[in-house]
Amino acid sequence: MSYFKLPKLTTFVWKVWLRNRDVFMKTYKVNFLPPFIEPLLYLFALGFGLGTYIDTMDGISYPRFIAPALISISIMNSAFFECTFGSYVRMYYQKTFDAIIATPVSIEEVITGELLWGATKSLINATIMLPVLTAFKLIELPHALLVIPFAFIAGFLFASIGMCFTAISPNISTLNYPTFLFITPMFLFSGTFFPLQLLPEPIQYFALIALPLTHVVSIIRALTLANLSSFLLVNLAWILTVSLILFVLSVNLMKKRLIV
Amino acid sequence: MIVAQGLKKCFDGFVAVDEISFAVEKGEIFGFLGPNGAGKTTTMNMIQCISPKTSGTLEVMGMDVNTHQREIKKNLGVVPQENNLDPDFTVYENFLAYSRYFNIPRESAKKIIDELLDFVQLTEKKDTLIEPLSGGMKRRLILTRALINKPKILILDEPTVGLDPQARHLIWDKIKSLKSQGVTIVLTTHYLDEAARLCDRLVIMDYGKILVDGTPNDIVKEYIGTDIVEAENNPSVIACLKKRAARFEALGETLQIYTNNPQEITSALLKECPLRPITARSASLEDVFLRLTGKKLRE
Numbered sequence: 001m002s003y004f005k006l007p008k009l010t011t012f013v014w015k016v017w018l019r020n021r022d023v024f025m026k027t028y029k030v031n032f033l034p035p036f037i038e039p040l041l042y043l044f045a046l047g048f049g050l051g052t053y054i055d056t057m058d059g060i061s062y063p064r065f066i067a068p069a070l071i072s073i074s075i076m077n078s079a080f081f082e083c084t085f086g087s088y089v090r091m092y093y094q095k096t097f098d099a100i101i102a103t104p105v106s107i108e109e110v111i112t113g114e115l116l117w118g119a120t121k122s123l124i125n126a127t128i129m130l131p132v133l134t135a136f137k138l139i140e141l142p143h144a145l146l147v148i149p150f151a152f153i154a155g156f157l158f159a160s161i162g163m164c165f166t167a168i169s170p171n172i173s174t175l176n177y178p179t180f181l182f183i184t185p186m187f188l189f190s191g192t193f194f195p196l197q198l199l200p201e202p203i204q205y206f207a208l209i210a211l212p213l214t215h216v217v218s219i220i221r222a223l224t225l226a227n228l229s230s231f232l233l234v235n236l237a238w239i240l241t242v243s244l245i246l247f248v249l250s251v252n253l254m255k256k257r258l259i260v
Numbered sequence: 261m262i263v264a265q266g267l268k269k270c271f272d273g274f275v276a277v278d279e280i281s282f283a284v285e286k287g288e289i290f291g292f293l294g295p296n297g298a299g300k301t302t303t304m305n306m307i308q309c310i311s312p313k314t315s316g317t318l319e320v321m322g323m324d325v326n327t328h329q330r331e332i333k334k335n336l337g338v339v340p341q342e343n344n345l346d347p348d349f350t351v352y353e354n355f356l357a358y359s360r361y362f363n364i365p366r367e368s369a370k371k372i373i374d375e376l377l378d379f380v381q382l383t384e385k386k387d388t389l390i391e392p393l394s395g396g397m398k399r400r401l402i403l404t405r406a407l408i409n410k411p412k413i414l415i416l417d418e419p420t421v422g423l424d425p426q427a428r429h430l431i432w433d434k435i436k437s438l439k440s441q442g443v444t445i446v447l448t449t450h451y452l453d454e455a456a457r458l459c460d461r462l463v464i465m466d467y468g469k470i471l472v473d474g475t476p477n478d479i480v481k482e483y484i485g486t487d488i489v490e491a492e493n494n495p496s497v498i499a500c501l502k503k504r505a506a507r508f509e510a511l512g513e514t515l516q517i518y519t520n521n522p523q524e525i526t527s528a529l530l531k532e533c534p535l536r537p538i539t540a541r542s543a544s545l546e547d548v549f550l551r552l553t554g555k556k557l558r559e
Contacts, residue, residue, distance in 0.1 A: 095344035104330045
């Protein structure tokens with residue numbers, strides 16, 4: 001079985017998406033709270049706390065500098081954790097995938113539905129953050145509204161990354177490795193809390209090649225500051241290409257794991 | 261409805277199902293019996309199109325399992341060995357989500373679900389989450405879920421495992437009533453009384469092969485006879501039995517004598533050898549099962 005076989009998909013993908021949406025909506029009050037509160041915590045601690053010692057960063061106020069990073073990190077975390085720990089629980093403990101593939105829905109459609117749901121969570125969480133950041137006058141409207149559709153695209157990337165790890169994790173605790181070795185470094189070194197240019201040049205290149213969050217932060221910062229450049233197309237092309245590759249890979253890896 | 265020819269399944273060099281052939285007719289209850297690891301569930305998974313076969317042919321309703329997975333699955337109802345109701349949902353939400361996987365329109369799904377909950381007498385649990393329900397209720401709900409798409413074939417992988425006698429009888433009644441509605445039913449079980457009670461025909465599997473097939477009665481008659489006489493395992497009894505050319509087998513401390521005429525053999529033994537305990541009873545499927553698959557523990 002090939003790792004890069006294109007999956008055959010039908011509208012059943014949305015039935016899987018709907019299942020996750022229904023579960024999410026059952027407890028929506030709790031689910032909407034974290035994306036609302038988390039950016040406030042970071043803003044107060046880093047933006048308004050630490051930030052009082054920083055006049056400007058890259059020519060702008062520190063809270064304005066980190067606001068897009070907070071959105072990007074939220075996008076990364078929502079999709080990644082949904083498609084690692086969330087999907088793992090559904091796959092292994094709840095046997096939800098087994099139940100679904102006993103119906104006309106195929107395993108490819110189940111996994112794709114999960115990925116789209118992961119991306120949707122990124123979109124939801126990013127969208128909730130926008131009014132908070134707008135209230136502190138940290139982002140420029142209407143440009144920043146483009147964050148909403150972009151959150152879905154970027155979320156799909158992190159969902160696919162997460163699903164690849166889910167497919168190869170022997171148990172749920174091994175999912176902690178990608179979290180500490182991949183997500184945490186990205187959180188710190190992707191141009192999030194200080195400009196990428198401060199890093200040694202080889203590490204800058206490494207970040208551009210191997211840390212997806214770098215590209216996401218770059219695009220979202222351009223959108224929230226209404227400061228577009230042509231390099232964004234490179235960022236977007238990187239995201240779309242890697243998303244496509246990892247999407248196909250994750251579906252095949254999961255198929256390998258579940259269909260024996 | 262289901263036809264297998266030389267069906268084989270290997271996992272990394274281990275042969276789970278070894279070139280078996282069988283045919284399930286429309287409207288019958290067909291049983292797969294066997295010890296743990298005999299290959300029953302693997303066979304069920306291949307029928308359900310969730311585990312690809314290694315070789316041989318397998319057709320469900322005339323369709324190849326390799327090429328017509330979606331069409332086949334549309335017509336199947338599946339009760340898996342492990343309970344996999346969705347714990348994130350209530351009973352009703354479980355069924356509603358499940359009906360969507362079959363593209364059943366919401367309005368007709370609601371009607372079907374109400375009917376089915378009534379059928380398994382669980383209407384009052386409609387809005388309960390899955391977790392607090394008893395094992396018997398969960399099993400009934402899984403059976404209900406398998407009926408949402410009005411399946412033509414029902415696959416039951418150990419439908420009554422871990423249930424109390426009341427719940428087992430209720431499930432048996434439901435299975436029989438589904439049969440009378442024309443549903444073809446394939447089931448696996450460890451419970452031989454269940455198989456004898458429900459199955460029109462059955463096979464006994466071990467180490468991936470089919471050892472016998474037929475109706476429960478025919479199988480018992482062919483391999484055991486009508487009755488079994490159990491006597492103490494000692495040399496004088498064995499000598500006596502050998503003289504009479506009786507069919508018997510030593511199982512630990514007891515000798516099992518297979519016969520169609522228990523009176524004759526019992527009185528002969530009582531007359532000819534000094535023995536203490538002796539019992540005569542009707543032969544059952546369990547005797548065939550143990551005779552064919554041995555008494556040694558598996559796994």
